Amino acid sequence: MARRPLPRILSSGSASITRSREIARTAADSATDVLHPLITIIRGLRLLAVSGRQKWAATPKERRGPKLFLAAACVLAVALVPYGPILALITVMGAAAWKGRERTPVKTGPDEAESTRLRALYEALVPYFSVPDDPEPLFAHGGDWEKAFDGYTFDGDGRLSRLQVSYPAYFTDGEAAARSRIEQLLHTKSGRGREYRFAWDEEANRLVMTVPAPLSTSIAAQRFVTAPGETVLGFTDPDAVRRTVPVRDGDTTVDASPVVWRTGGRSTEPHLLAVGQPGSGTTTLIRSIAVQALQQGDVLVIDGSGTGEYGTLTGRTGVLAVESGLGGALATLEWAAHETERRLIFTNRARQGGHPVPEDVKRPLWILLDRPAVLGHLAAADGRTDPQELLQVPLRHGRAAGVTVVLADQFDALETLSETVRTHTRARVVLGPASREQITAVLGAEPNTTPPPEVPAGRGYARLGTGPVLRLQVPATPDPYDDATSDALRRAVLDVLPERPGASPQPASVPEGPADTATDAAADARDDADTAQVPVAVEAMAAESRPVEPPARAQAAIAEG
Numbered sequence: 095m096a097r098r099p100l101p102r103i104l105s106s107g108s109a110s111i112t113r114s115r116e117i118a119r120t121a122a123d124s125a126t127d128v129l130h131p132l133i134t135i136i137r138g139l140r141l142l143a144v145s146g147r148q149k150w151a152a153t154p155k156e157r158r159g160p161k162l163f164l165a166a167a168c169v170l171a172v173a174l175v176p177y178g179p180i181l182a183l184i185t186v187m188g189a190a191a192w193k194g195r196e197r198t199p200v201k202t203g204p205d206e207a208e209s210t211r212l213r214a215l216y217e218a219l220v221p222y223f224s225v226p227d228d229p230e231p232l233f234a235h236g237g238d239w240e241k242a243f244d245g246y247t248f249d250g251d252g253r254l255s256r257l258q259v260s261y262p263a264y265f266t267d268g269e270a271a272a273r274s275r276i277e278q279l280l281h282t283k284s285g286r287g288r289e290y291r292f293a294w295d296e297e298a299n300r301l302v303m304t305v306p307a308p309l310s311t312s313i314a315a316q317r318f319v320t321a322p323g324e325t326v327l328g329f330t331d332p333d334a335v336r337r338t339v340p341v342r343d344g345d346t347t348v349d350a351s352p353v354v355w356r357t358g359g360r361s362t363e364p365h366l367l368a369v370g371q372p373g374s375g376t377t378t379l380i381r382s383i384a385v386q387a388l389q390q391g392d393v394l395v396i397d398g399s400g401t402g403e404y405g406t407l408t409g410r411t412g413v414l415a416v417e418s419g420l421g422g423a424l425a426t427l428e429w430a431a432h433e434t435e436r437r438l439i440f441t442n443r444a445r446q447g448g449h450p451v452p453e454d455v456k457r458p459l460w461i462l463l464d465r466p467a468v469l470g471h472l473a474a475a476d477g478r479t480d481p482q483e484l485l486q487v488p489l490r491h492g493r494a495a496g497v498t499v500v501l502a503d504q505f506d507a508l509e510t511l512s513e514t515v516r517t518h519t520r521a522r523v524v525l526g527p528a529s530r531e532q533i534t535a536v537l538g539a540e541p542n543t544t545p546p547p548e549v550p551a552g553r554g555y556a557r558l559g560t561g562p563v564l565r566l567q568v569p570a571t572p573d574p575y576d577d578a579t580s581d582a583l584r585r586a587v588l589d590v591l592p593e594r595p596g597a598s599p600q601p602a603s604v605p606e607g608p609a610d611t612a613t614d615a616a617a618d619a620r621d622d623a624d625t626a627q628v629p630v631a632v633e634a635m636a637a638e639s640r641p642v643e644p645p646a647r648a649q650a651a652i653a654e655g
């Protein structure tokens with residue numbers, strides 16, 4: 095059978111398609127040439143619009159009105175001036191042409207310096223991610239780094255800010271030590287002095303290294319939007335927690351991601367331990383917690399370092415005592431132990447009798463103890479009870495009794511902390527410079543970033559119970575009596591503190607003198623009076639059905655005669 099010729103359109107198809115393509119390309123090129131000025135102007139107009147929108151978004155709300163008014167006045171003036179609109183149009187087109195004259199080149203791969211960096215990183219990883227008998231090694235000296243590095247981003251300084259690495263399945267990514275070696279290496283090779291976060295995806299054999307954005311250090315003490323029983327320890331990365339709260343950060347209000355610690359009857363981590371080097375900000379954390387606690391409850395402060403950094407709290411509504419001497423601290427803690435027991439008895443009685451729990455028993459009581467190790471040392475030298483022993487009842491039973499204990503000490507004092515303190519302080523915070531091992535020892539889990547050698551005060555990590563380790567920046571809550579405290583911060587702290595009963599409000603910018611910061615000697619001199627007031631038999635208290643008088647009030651009563 096004779097073969098039928100192919101239809102003409104198919105036999106000469108490829109030639110005509112090629113010709114059509116050429117015609118289309120030539121037409122597109124000519125159109126681009128002709129339309130080039132128009133394209134430049136449109137690009138410029140787009141850039142002008144974007145920059146205008148950004149400027150408008152960055153303008154504080156209170157300045158938007160005047161700006162809008164100014165713009166409207168300009169438009170009116172232009173409209174009224176002869177040839178105004180046409181001149182304005184020419185100016186805008188000129189500005190757009192100038193702005194759109196250069197096209198930002200699209201980067202399609204790493205430049206030479208970046209390739210060299212990535213290759214060096216790849217070579218450094220070879221010994222860790224290869225074994226001699228791997229027939230197709232992903233990592234091999236002189237190998238193809240592009241196969242192993244699935245993604246990378248460099249910052250403006252040419253340093254890696256994100257790297258995604260695929261590694262062979264036989265790498266022991268389940269071992270903390272093996273992971274830590276890789277993290278250490280990537281950290282060193284990518285540039286020290288920055289914090290790196292490592293996310294290991296064991297299922298996909300993939301590691302993603304990122305440089306987290308710095309946490310804001312300009313959020314100061316303020317009333318945070320929280321529910322009763324919640325305390326904001328500080329702020330963390332936006333992707334680390336689901337919640338945000340509106341906060342004042344400098345002059346603007348932003349949605350920040352808080353580390354919220356829940357206390358009280360339903361809390362699974364009802365007491366907190368904060369640890370840091372000297373000057374890392376643990377006192378500031380306690381002050382920040384005190385300021386928030388005073389909004390709903392009563393506070394006892396025991397300052398083991400005796401430096402008077404809590405003087406600003408003395409005598410304020412809700413502050414039952416601020417003690418810095420050993421005797422005063424012991425008396426206060428003894429009272430707190432009895433008060434915890436009294437609250438337990440009343441809560442039990444109310445529950446058994448089917449009555450509501452009395453208000454004074456429900457009101458949260460906070461025991462804030464800074465540097466217990468110092469007091470423990472003094473107590474041992476003096477043959478007196480270690481304050482930590484008196485904390486046993488509040489720590490063990492405080493949750494049911496609405497009593498919360500917060501302790502802060504330094505790394506070198508960790509060994510002096512009693513077993514009860516270690517067991518019951520399940521909310522943990524580490525502040526300031528610390529090694530990976532130190533952080534792991536306190537939090538019970540490795541930090542999720544490489545701890546940088548230098549951190550701002552109040553920066554660290556928090557872990558609530560068995561939850562994830564979170565980066566933390568404590569809100570700036572300095573001592574308003576400190577000369578180094580700025581006027582704005584002094585005002586911020588004094589604004590959130592309750593008044594002193596009977597005291598006329600003081601102008602926040604005038605530093606108040608430490609009202610009655612007790613020296614150790616003075617505090618010790620008062621001790622006998624305190625101790626005489628405090629130990630009240632629990633049964634007797636229960637029978638009287640009234641709260642025990644706290645030490646500070648007892649002292650006042652004695653002084654008044």
Ligand SMILES: Nc1ncnc2c1ncn2[C@@H]1O[C@H](COP(=O)(O)OP(=O)(O)OP(=O)(O)O)[C@@H](O)[C@H]1O
Nearest residue numbers: 371372373374375376377378551552568569570572
């Ligand atoms: N979150 C923070 N924001 C801003 N500054 C802070 C913060 N925390 C602490 N600081 C500043 O750092 C300094 C030391 O803070 P702080 O006294 O709280 O540290 P510390 O750990 O208690 O040290 P020390 O035990 O030696 O007193 C103070 O000047 C304080 O104002």
